[in-house]
Amino acid sequence: METIMNQFSNSEMTITYEPRVCINAGRCAKELSDVFRNSVIPWIDLDGAPSQSIISQVQKCPSGALKFHINQKVA
Ligand code: SF4
Known part of the structure; x- marks a missing residue:
């Protein structure tokens, strides 16, 4: 079965x-609607809130569908 993965990045992190x-x-979408938007594509807007708020919200996802990692800095 094929897995569909959506990926969203800014300079700091990737969701x-x-x-x-x-x-x-x-x-x-209920708790951080400026980032997780129901009716707009792309549906995750990483400019919609501070990174720490986005990370906190991702950590509350009950299913594990949302994940994040901090981007590696290029030296
Ligand atoms: S399961 Fe996670 S990704 Fe899906 S709607 Fe709930 S919080 Fe959002």
Whole structure:
């Protein structure tokens, strides 16, 4: 089975979203709607809130569909 992965990056971090894992609880869109947007593509806007707020919200995702990592700095 093919896995569809959505990936969103800014200069600091990368968020990945796995739609097959998402249980559509809507928690991300309810609690941080400037970043996790229901009706706009791309649906994750990393300019919508400070990075720490986005990371905190990702950590609350009940299904694990949202994940993040800090981008490696290029020396
Ligand atoms: S919080 Fe996680 S499980 Fe809930 S809608 Fe967002 S991505 Fe899906």
